[in-house]
Amino acid sequence: MVGQILVAAGFLLMAYNVVRALMFARSVGDVLVGERGRAWSIIVVAFLVFFAIVYAFIFFQDFEEVSIGVILLSGSMFVTFVLLWIIRLVGTVKDSTMGMAGALSTVIEARDPNLKGHSRHVQRLTGELYEALPDHMRRQLNKTNLEYAALFHDLGKLGVSESILNKPGKLTPEEWDIMLQHPQIGVQIIEPVGSFDDISDWILYHHERVDGKGYYKLPGDQIPLGARVIAVADVFSAIFMRRPYKDAANYEECIAELKRSAGTQLDAEIVEAFCSIPRATVLTCGRDLVDVDTRS
Numbered sequence: 001m002v003g004q005i006l007v008a009a010g011f012l013l014m015a016y017n018v019v020r021a022l023m024f025a026r027s028v029g030d031v032l033v034g035e036r037g038r039a040w041s042i043i044v045v046a047f048l049v050f051f052a053i054v055y056a057f058i059f060f061q062d063f064e065e066v067s068i069g070v071i072l073l074s075g076s077m078f079v080t081f082v083l084l085w086i087i088r089l090v091g092t093v094k095d096s097t098m099g100m101a102g103a104l105s106t107v108i109e110a111r112d113p114n115l116k117g118h119s120r121h122v123q124r125l126t127g128e129l130y131e132a133l134p135d136h137m138r139r140q141l142n143k144t145n146l147e148y149a150a151l152f153h154d155l156g157k158l159g160v161s162e163s164i165l166n167k168p169g170k171l172t173p174e175e176w177d178i179m180l181q182h183p184q185i186g187v188q189i190i191e192p193v194g195s196f197d198d199i200s201d202w203i204l205y206h207h208e209r210v211d212g213k214g215y216y217k218l219p220g221d222q223i224p225l226g227a228r229v230i231a232v233a234d235v236f237s238a239i240f241m242r243r244p245y246k247d248a249a250n251y252e253e254c255i256a257e258l259k260r261s262a263g264t265q266l267d268a269e270i271v272e273a274f275c276s277i278p279r280a281t282v283l284t285c286g287r288d289l290v291d292v293d294t295r296s
Contacts, residue, residue: 123151126233149202153202
């Protein structure tokens with residue numbers, strides 16, 4: 001009887017491990033882990049399910065061996081410890097990687113004072129916008145992937161001359177042609193990181209317009225969903241920030257401009273989702289990052 005109770009406890013703990021592993025497997029489906037990491041997480045879940053079945057089989061056998069129960073319970077406790085350690089380790093690595101990515105974004109902005117805080121601002125706005133998206137859109141996206149693409153959307157400006165980035169006046173046609181290349185340069189920079197393939201199109205096409213008048217002339221639904229989401233956050237941040245050649249706009253002015261651009265420059269459904277985010281939440285995204293209108 002005691003042996004079976006110990007096995008039952010081991011089974012319940014193993015069932016808990018299966019649930020945690022499934023949750024973990026879903027959470028690692030992003031660019032930081034890649035296909036190999038996703039495959040290993042599935043294998044781990046399969047092994048845990050197998051062991052849970054074994055525990056259940058042993059429980060229904062009529063035996064009184066306390067030692068077997070102790071061994072099986074100890075085994076499930078050890079698995080729990082290892083699983084929780086791995087989950088915590090991966091979380092720490094992700095946080096560190098995001099920190100390094102943020103540091104890289106400051107390098108980009110150091111070359112272009114007009115962008116100070118912009119990449120982080122777009123990243124935060126994109127994260128909030130993801131939560132506000134309709135379910136049918138949110139199911140197509142991974143939040144971590146979306147935030148990374150938002151953070152790196154201007155990465156290609158590393159390949160644009162500072163004389164162009166910091167030019168106070170209007171760009172010449174030749175200079176504008178060079179500026180138009182920055183999304184492609186950004187994709188080329190992240191290309192060696194194979195797992196970033198999932199977000200490369202979002203970076204490449206974040207300047208597209210739904211009316212087909214963007215950098216690459218892609219219309220409407222031909223623009224990847226992630227790129228359309230980032231575009232809305234990018235436009236809001238650009239209007240919201242104070243820059244040498246323009247004053248900052250307050251929240252109401254930014255929202256009004258988004259609504260005017262809905263259906264032409266920006267995806268109308270995504271704009272509607274952005275406008276549903278509480279005003280205080282949107283303003284919090286930029287308080288410590290960007291030079292903004294004090295009326296906001």
